[in-house]
Amino acid sequence: MKLPMSDGEHPSRETHRPTETVVGHVMELDELKSVYAHEGPFVTVYLEGRAPGEDAEKQVRLRWQNLRERLEGEHADAGALDALEAALESGQFGEAQTNGRVLVAAAGDGVVLDESWDAALGGGDTAYAGRLPELGAHVREAAQAVRVLLVVTGQEDAELRRLVVAAEHEPDEVAREEVRGGAVESPHHVREGALAHRRIQRRADEAVRQNAKEISAAVGAAVAEFPPDILVLAGEVQGRTAVREQLSGDFAGLLEETDRGGRGDSGAETALLDEVLRIAAQHSTEAEAGHAARLEQAGANRLAAKGDPEVMKAAENGAVDTLLLEQGTDTKREALLLKTGARTGASVAVVQPGTGLPDGVGAVLRFPPEG
Structure with missing residues (x-):
């Protein structure tokens, strides 16, 4: 470009x-242009994500107070500190505890950035006061994040998940949708070997293809709305194969396929997410x-x-x-x-x-x- x-x-x-x-x-x-449009000085705060507990609100308050006292010792702008405190008070403390946050406040202008922050567990909370916002850690994480469209497909339907995978973190699910094919015939083959059933077998095969065509169209629409770095195709082998054959060649450079995972099985789900993490890391x-x-x-x-x-x-x-x-x-x-x-x-x-x-x-x- x-x-x-x-x-x-x-x-x-x-x-x-x-x-x-x-x-x-x-x-x-x-x-980040809107952040840099402000004059400053700035206060930048990174709150580490942690497992939430019943006292999540209390813990976030204590962590913030520790940071505020340190920043006050560095003569950070009082108005910016008050704006950050108000933003934390108005938010969901449990959510802040789980996901972590990065916030920037500018003197006289209040909070000018408030985003999720996925610092590696154990990295701790950090804060800066200065003429410029300290956004290096935020930018580095965003630049390394991998956007994944995960398609878990069967013969009749599929689940499309939009994920963002940051280094060393579980995938962050942005959205999920169910897609069901419109084929009238059942895609499941009859087991009898009678000659009269061959026609039903052919109809079942055609139903799989028709459903796969509709699922692949939904995948194309999802790619347009959420351009991924990787398109991971998973699920039952026949449905997966049929969808892969229907997908446009435009997706060839994005496509990764796995036989890991399944739907409605916690063990299979864990295996699938592990595979997504491996693919994203690679x-x-x-x-x-x-x-x-x-x-x-x-x-x-x-x-x-x-x-x-x-x-x-x-x-x-x-x-x-x-x-x-x-x-x-x-x-x-x-x-x-x-x-x-x-x-x-x-x-x-x-x-x-x-x-x-x-x-x-x-x-x-x-x-x-x-x-």
């Missing part, structure tokens, strides 16, 4: 896109490697920057197409890089640790750097 030039770019400057490598998903920083690893390969490929065309000074200069010039952050590495001036990237329509991706990026940061550029 060719991104528009920022106000600071020269209209005559030619914008390039390096030859594409398969790279997987990214986070578009445009999603996809994420491949995507991260693809982003690193894309950076090297871009470098051959002078469309890459590495290290904080080069990347910051490119970001300020509106040249960054995709900002690459190394997993597990603290990036210098990350908060400022994210704000600058949001202003110029950049995206963010995460690469594997040990890639050797100076300062843990790199960028694929829209046009070569000046000089």
Whole structure:
């Protein structure tokens, strides 16, 4: 996708896109423009997700009070702290305890971001007060999340689940729908071998195909509404095979198939979700490697920057197409890089640790750097 030039770019400057490598998903920083539109100073709070209990409300209050006292010691804006407290008071404490949250408040403007946050269990609560919001952890998680459309199918119907899988977490189910085929005939074969029943057998086969056609149409509509990184096809073998044969070739690059799982069986459900996690983790690893390969490929065309000074200069010039952050590495001036990237329509991706990026940061550029 060719991104528009920022106000600071020269209209005559030619914008390039390096030859594409398969790279997987990214986070578009445009999603954070409304946050950066505020002047600040800001207070950023991450509440870790934990198993809820009967005292969930009390626990969240205590955790927040500990953070507030620390922030007050750092002279955080009192109005921003009050706004965060009001947001937590008005929410469902049990939900905050289970899912975790990331909140940002701006001085004079109240809460400007309130999202679910799936930090790894044991990571703890964190809070920051400063001139910019500290959204690096939120952005990294969003960039690594894998969108999965899980289709658990039988011969007559299917269940479509829209999932978001963050690293080291159970799938977060966004939506679920039931699809039932409209075939009048039963898809189940008769067991008798009489010649008179062959016609019924053929009708049963046709019923399976008709149901599969309708299920695959529903899958196509779901893909359009919820574009996934992976389409996982599971369920009973005959129904699964029939749906796969009906799916358009457009889905070939998304499709993963598994014989794990079933409906109405808790053990099979656990096995299926484990398989979804495995597939998503493999996809994420491949995507991260693809982003690193894309950076090297871009470098051959002078469309890459590495290290904080080069990347910051490119970001300020509106040249960054995709900002690459190394997993597990603290990036210098990350908060400022994210704000600058949001202003110029950049995206963010995460690469594997040990890639050797100076300062843990790199960028694929829209046009070569000046000089």
